[in-house]
Amino acid sequence: MPENLTPLNAIGEFALINRLQAGLTLRQPGSVLGIGDDAAIIRPTAGMEQVMTTDLLVEGIHFDLSFCPLRHLGYKAVAVNVSDIAAMNALPTQLVVALSVGPRFTVEAVEELYAGMRLACEAYNVDLVGGDTTASRGGLTLAVTVLGEVAAGQAARRSGGKPTDLLCVSGDLGGAFMGLQVLEREKQAFLADPETQPELANYEYVVQRQLRPEARLDIVHELRELGVRPTSMIDVSDGLASEVLHLCAASGTGARVFSEFVPLANPTLEAAAEFNLDPITCALNGGEDYELLFTVPVTDHEKIKNHPDITILGHLTDKADGTNLITKAGQPVPLKAQGWTSF
């Protein structure tokens, strides 16, 4: 360990908590008491319901520290949880972090991770109010739990979609998957020859999609401004196909997704071409785009059709019609979930 770094066992758990706590501020009016007691104290807003979600990121399964900087990992851990809050049509308010780190981690490494989480807390206006930091025999594990608020009865469940509802998605898809392909190729090149410099300059967009995804809270705000309430919503973490199937299963509907409308960014198309991959397949089965997939009543078509960052992919149908991708030639092809199987 270089001399300027501090092993975790040199300062102990309580001193570490004090150091991590130092940079935190509470922004939410409902955050009565943050880190430092047996539990945080929260004052919920009258008339609001809450949403609560937890997500675990495990080293070697969800991230590879050989190409994921700790600061980005901290940011991503918060973003992917906030994405679940956004997918309920809610806004995040407080979060807690449970962290276990192996013996090779230093105080400075944990501070980098927290710096990324603090950045994300600022970006999403959410307060880090509690945590647990402990040792592990292995790598890094990070469990973030976020609480959010939404006006009573306004939460968007997966189950609210109706046949004829328009099926919409924010942003573009497949980029995070292509970013992972690029990063893994560069890692292999580096392992083969440690003198190699990684060539990432041409892949900035897709690498950023993989390493630093953003939760689409902006879409939640904009739909409210447009007066559109999503009838159902889910975030795209496991690939479009898997999420359409989840949404249809919960809503008891089928769907028609037009392949020509699946939004793909140019850098994603270019990277897919280079890797000889079908970009539609990357969008359908690649994961971690963290866009929002949602349905709106067909009567809201006018309100959203010109939104620059929302694409209408197709529409829900009766369940009996199945859940199909419609090819450019007009052929229906049943969608299959090939999302992450982490086991």
Add this chain to the structure above:
Amino acid sequence: MPENLTPLNAIGEFALINRLQAGLTLRQPGSVLGIGDDAAIIRPTAGMEQVMTTDLLVEGIHFDLSFCPLRHLGYKAVAVNVSDIAAMNALPTQLVVALSVGPRFTVEAVEELYAGMRLACEAYNVDLVGGDTTASRGGLTLAVTVLGEVAAGQAARRSGGKPTDLLCVSGDLGGAFMGLQVLEREKQAFLADPETQPELANYEYVVQRQLRPEARLDIVHELRELGVRPTSMIDVSDGLASEVLHLCAASGTGARVFSEFVPLANPTLEAAAEFNLDPITCALNGGEDYELLFTVPVTDHEKIKNHPDITILGHLTDKADGTNLITKAGQPVPLKAQGWTSF
């Protein structure tokens, strides 16, 4: 793997979630939507504040599956978090579980773990409303986050103690530590000679204290019934000495803890004698008793002095008087934190 057990990768994440979800029921009126969407939906009770806490249990650090049955582990993971809620003078309402399991775990093993969590949810009247289950490269990691409620302004912080307040503790101390000593001795005997049968019959109480601690929600209820509001409170997870120091540091006070009043159960005394350990030291520095340490105004002395399960250990003092254990001979000895240092 025996034929009647199912490897996790044979069923996949979504099927596993469905199986785990099957046995869950929602009891709390505020639990609007449980597992199965991007997030749970919770309706907070008007006029209440919430408390929120998270705790991580890591295999090889916090538990040893060679002597901790998975069902007990599941129960304990919930209990230790509920203990933090109790330490705020609150009652638990909802919880979420983030779980990562290595390749050697089976579906049946994860179901056992969940069975233990379900038992604890029943015992503490709390709803399991969400989770994340994923693979790991190593062992088992379990992060539980619990939400609780308390009437606005009635939460007990660590910082509310005043000089002259009586310092009280529930139950008895040092038992969980002695249980761990017994279990580790039997494990060593087993490793030396796998034919050995573990000899636990004489140690039932202390082993139970280690493997299946209970959160003292009963004390929270009873103090309310007695009309006693703790001025400060903390749960005893790292040993009495460490917790007294935390409470005094947060309250800006000193304390006098009379060693003759430290509550020790007979089985703890017997086990300590057998292991040649000072039982007071076990209470001060052993961890995981999960009793409640709290202060009450001296005017409440009459209300609690006859409670069979609350012991008055001493009282808070001015900060300048220090934080001392008073020996039977009347000598003050400064308390030192020797709690868990997990790094």
